[in-house]
Amino acid sequence: MSEKANTGRTTGNNLDPWYHHYAQRTAGLSASEVRALFAVASRPEVVSLAGGMPFVSALPQDLVTDSLNRVMRDLGPTALQYGSGQGVPALREQILEVMALEGIQGSADDVIVTTGSQHALELVTKLFIDPGDVVLAEGPSYVTAMVVFNSFQAEVDHVPMDEWGLIPEALREHIASLKAAGKTIKFLYTIPNFHNPAGVTLSWERRLEILEIAKQNDILVLEDNPYGLLYFDGPPPQALRSVESDGVVYLGTFSKTLAPGFRVGWALAPHAIREKLILANEAAILCPSSFSQLVISEYLKNADWKGQINTFRGVYRERKETMLSALSEHLPELSWTNPTGGFYVWLTLPAHLDSKAMLPRAVTELVAYTPGTAFYADGGGRQNIRLSFCYPTPESIRVGVRRLATVINGELDLLETFAGTGSLDAVRTPRNSFPPSDMH
Amino acid sequence: MSEKANTGRTTGNNLDPWYHHYAQRTAGLSASEVRALFAVASRPEVVSLAGGMPFVSALPQDLVTDSLNRVMRDLGPTALQYGSGQGVPALREQILEVMALEGIQGSADDVIVTTGSQHALELVTKLFIDPGDVVLAEGPSYVTAMVVFNSFQAEVDHVPMDEWGLIPEALREHIASLKAAGKTIKFLYTIPNFHNPAGVTLSWERRLEILEIAKQNDILVLEDNPYGLLYFDGPPPQALRSVESDGVVYLGTFSKTLAPGFRVGWALAPHAIREKLILANEAAILCPSSFSQLVISEYLKNADWKGQINTFRGVYRERKETMLSALSEHLPELSWTNPTGGFYVWLTLPAHLDSKAMLPRAVTELVAYTPGTAFYADGGGRQNIRLSFCYPTPESIRVGVRRLATVINGELDLLETFAGTGSLDAVRTPRNSFPPSDMH
Numbered sequence: 001m002s003e004k005a006n007t008g009r010t011t012g013n014n015l016d017p018w019y020h021h022y023a024q025r026t027a028g029l030s031a032s033e034v035r036a037l038f039a040v041a042s043r044p045e046v047v048s049l050a051g052g053m054p055f056v057s058a059l060p061q062d063l064v065t066d067s068l069n070r071v072m073r074d075l076g077p078t079a080l081q082y083g084s085g086q087g088v089p090a091l092r093e094q095i096l097e098v099m100a101l102e103g104i105q106g107s108a109d110d111v112i113v114t115t116g117s118q119h120a121l122e123l124v125t126k127l128f129i130d131p132g133d134v135v136l137a138e139g140p141s142y143v144t145a146m147v148v149f150n151s152f153q154a155e156v157d158h159v160p161m162d163e164w165g166l167i168p169e170a171l172r173e174h175i176a177s178l179k180a181a182g183k184t185i186k187f188l189y190t191i192p193n194f195h196n197p198a199g200v201t202l203s204w205e206r207r208l209e210i211l212e213i214a215k216q217n218d219i220l221v222l223e224d225n226p227y228g229l230l231y232f233d234g235p236p237p238q239a240l241r242s243v244e245s246d247g248v249v250y251l252g253t254f255s256k257t258l259a260p261g262f263r264v265g266w267a268l269a270p271h272a273i274r275e276k277l278i279l280a281n282e283a284a285i286l287c288p289s290s291f292s293q294l295v296i297s298e299y300l301k302n303a304d305w306k307g308q309i310n311t312f313r314g315v316y317r318e319r320k321e322t323m324l325s326a327l328s329e330h331l332p333e334l335s336w337t338n339p340t341g342g343f344y345v346w347l348t349l350p351a352h353l354d355s356k357a358m359l360p361r362a363v364t365e366l367v368a369y370t371p372g373t374a375f376y377a378d379g380g381g382r383q384n385i386r387l388s389f390c391y392p393t394p395e396s397i398r399v400g401v402r403r404l405a406t407v408i409n410g411e412l413d414l415l416e417t418f419a420g421t422g423s424l425d426a427v428r429t430p431r432n433s434f435p436p437s438d439m440h
Numbered sequence: 441m442s443e444k445a446n447t448g449r450t451t452g453n454n455l456d457p458w459y460h461h462y463a464q465r466t467a468g469l470s471a472s473e474v475r476a477l478f479a480v481a482s483r484p485e486v487v488s489l490a491g492g493m494p495f496v497s498a499l500p501q502d503l504v505t506d507s508l509n510r511v512m513r514d515l516g517p518t519a520l521q522y523g524s525g526q527g528v529p530a531l532r533e534q535i536l537e538v539m540a541l542e543g544i545q546g547s548a549d550d551v552i553v554t555t556g557s558q559h560a561l562e563l564v565t566k567l568f569i570d571p572g573d574v575v576l577a578e579g580p581s582y583v584t585a586m587v588v589f590n591s592f593q594a595e596v597d598h599v600p601m602d603e604w605g606l607i608p609e610a611l612r613e614h615i616a617s618l619k620a621a622g623k624t625i626k627f628l629y630t631i632p633n634f635h636n637p638a639g640v641t642l643s644w645e646r647r648l649e650i651l652e653i654a655k656q657n658d659i660l661v662l663e664d665n666p667y668g669l670l671y672f673d674g675p676p677p678q679a680l681r682s683v684e685s686d687g688v689v690y691l692g693t694f695s696k697t698l699a700p701g702f703r704v705g706w707a708l709a710p711h712a713i714r715e716k717l718i719l720a721n722e723a724a725i726l727c728p729s730s731f732s733q734l735v736i737s738e739y740l741k742n743a744d745w746k747g748q749i750n751t752f753r754g755v756y757r758e759r760k761e762t763m764l765s766a767l768s769e770h771l772p773e774l775s776w777t778n779p780t781g782g783f784y785v786w787l788t789l790p791a792h793l794d795s796k797a798m799l800p801r802a803v804t805e806l807v808a809y810t811p812g813t814a815f816y817a818d819g820g821g822r823q824n825i826r827l828s829f830c831y832p833t834p835e836s837i838r839v840g841v842r843r844l845a846t847v848i849n850g851e852l853d854l855l856e857t858f859a860g861t862g863s864l865d866a867v868r869t870p871r872n873s874f875p876p877s878d879m880h
Contacts, residue, residue, distance in 0.1 A: 018713055115725045126463070286558045289703040289729060
């Protein structure tokens with residue numbers, strides 16, 4: 001639900017009388033080729049390992065109902081009214097406490113509340129991107145971030161990752177070659193913790209190195225951190241924003257630690273950028289929902305929110321372990337990442353299999369996934385699959401992985417039949433692409 | 441709270457290390473020169489006739505609390521989760537019932553739920569406006585619509601109004617002269633009912649004529665109708681969208697008939713445009729708040745929402761009458777519009793008075809208003825003031841208008857002192873600008 005694959009484009013056609021009236025940027029608004037398949041995949045008999053929905057049923061509803069009723073009792077007219085374009089001051093103070101858990105010191109003055117962190121992404125992009133500007137992003141990267149970048153006519157340049165996250169040396173090379181080509185690089189978009197879709201985490205040494213590279217090259221860093229508090233064993237390295245405040249716009253959200261249905265996220269930005277973000281937010285929506293903000297503020301004030309995050313951690317840890325053990329059992333020859341938090345595993349298929357072409361067959365076998373191509377702006381990712389363990393139960397995960405193995409093995413059998421025995425080894429052995437085969 | 445005056449610009453400066461990195465459009469994001477004054481004006485001793493906040497205290501809180509609790513009891517996990525980018529299907533069906541009250545027939549398939557109707561404005565503008573494209577709008581027009589248009593580098597061309605709304609002959613002339621100048625006109629933005637800020641309503645004959653002009657010239661109409669159900673005596677003429685479906689994008693909202701704190705509005709759009717609006721909505725925010733949508737859906741299902749709108753009508757009718765009677769008492773020589781619904785009166789000052797220059801003195805006298813300049817993209821409106829009667833109590837309105845009269849008469853005395861007796865008549869007699877002096 002939270003993501004649409006970034007493949008294919010919809011522009012007008014001759015049946016649309018307004019075809020010639022759209023802005024140029026509208027050609028960059030992508031419709032998903034796999035959307036129709038996902039509609040099929042939402043049938044109850046299909047195990048979906050495709051979505052990024054948090055398991056909100058792990059949140060005791062009483063906690064939310066209590067907050068709602070307190071808000072209406074104590075703050076009714078304020079909750080029902082327009083509010084500030086920057087967001088409720090009390091909530092902005094509480095957001096500082098949340099960010100402090102990841103080592104971030106800041107001022108509530110520099111926090112702006114947004115309609116999910118997705119809207120912060122849109123607003124930052126609107127502020128910075130002229131047509132043809134370059135956004136650096138990990139390869140692969142978050143699908144709906146790329147939809148936003150495309151919708152403002154940015155060029156996305158993918159910088160490779162490995163099991164320790166974005167590769168600093170590759171970042172240096174990409175910057176040098178883009179500069180040599182006369183391109184304007186506006187920012188680096190990165191998900192350092194439990195990456196979506198790759199499931200890997202940027203090491204501490206690399207965080208420092210990447211900040212240094214960004215600074216040397218006068219490139220803003222857009223740090224997107226929806227999953228950082230959802231670690232399984234120990235916390236990930238501290239946020240990029242904990243080291244560098246002038247060169248980082250940090251994005252956070254309550255969608256994964258509380259519930260996405262309220263659509264409340266935030267940006268913490270350098271002061272001058274923050275001022276423009278408020279203006280852009282007011283233009284776009286006047287103000288974020290007073291009601292949603294006050295409910296979350298009450299929840300943070302009265303409920304054991306850290307304990308609740310611990311509960312979520314336990315749920316997702318169990319599901320991740322179930323998924324990895326099912327993969328080891330049913331697809332022992334493949335490679336995948338081992339996330340230490342978050343929602344996703346990134347699977348590498350055997351050579352010659354195509355994750356996008358295989359999807360309809362998977363849906364026929366009653367399992368859905370997101371093909372790797374959704375996470376690249378340049379057609380990459382055909383050999384990869386993102387598997388989500390956040391929403392399905394452990395039992396469903398086991399069933400889903402077993403069905404996926406049936407599909408993959410069926411495709412391999414087909415390939416072998418047509419390839420003859422000579423190429424058997426090549427087919428069965430995964431290519432040493434990201435993730436490297438030594439990752440499990 | 442819901443509006444910021446569209447005067448002045450903020451761009452970066454040398455203290456902002458990212459000054460040279462912003463997109464070109466960011467120069468069009470306006471900061472309000474009167475914002476600091478409005479901060480002062482929010483002190484309790486100041487009577488504010490400036491804001492556009494609905495009087496949400498007229499909404500019985502039980503009605504909302506009941507809806508909240510029903511949603512959590514019956515639909516908790518759905519309310520807390522991500523939803524469709526187009527909005528909750530049940531609510532889109534109910535929105536059809538709301539629009540039917542203004543003569544609109546449509547399909548729930550063509551409704552898209554947005555984060556207030558403000559976000560629909562932003563999304564439509566993003567879809568259609570290339571830099572330099574023209575948006576036609578009434579003069580004056582809604583301030584934050586113009587902020588949006590500017591933020592996408594549109595040129596706003598104001599078409600004059602009179603007491604029957606936008607003047608068709610003027611629209612024809614403006615289109616012809618813009619076309620002759622080689623300009624691309626993308627849409628006509630209009631508020632036909634109880635106009636913000638002018639308080640006038642477009643006549644039925646003119647609705648038909650304007651639709652015809654738009655059709656002849658291949659210009660999309662963006663019909664913004666936040667106040668249509670808040671009429672005082674009889675309903676206004678039916679919506680433009682009730683006559684023409686292919687050439688109109690209609691915007692509605694629950695902010696004025698229920699509460700703005702939920703941030704739920706909608707667009708009803710021709711099918712092809714609707715499809716692109718969904719993509720743009722998903723890019724911007726993934727999906728509108730499930731929680732807010734379901735609460736409103738429950739409210740529409742279980743509460744006497746039409747009776748509640750009647751209650752609001754009564755509240756606003758009384759306040760309008762109070763304001764007009766206070767104006768007649770304290771400022772009998774001035775002219776103003778007589779709105780038959782909505783939130784606003786548009787006042788014309790005597791010649792030589794400047795609404796923007798006078799504002800600091802008004803705040804000193806403990807009354808605030810919005811200067812007419814906020815509602816023009818071209819510096820017009822110096823002789824006008826928008827007075828809001830929606831939020832202050834009748835007693836406050838009387839006090840506010842009395843204070844305003846003190847300010848205006850003080851300014852006139854000053855003018856007369858400096859002008860000498862010869863120009864007295866010219867000063868005391870309003871210019872025959874919009875609104876014409878025969879309007880009260």
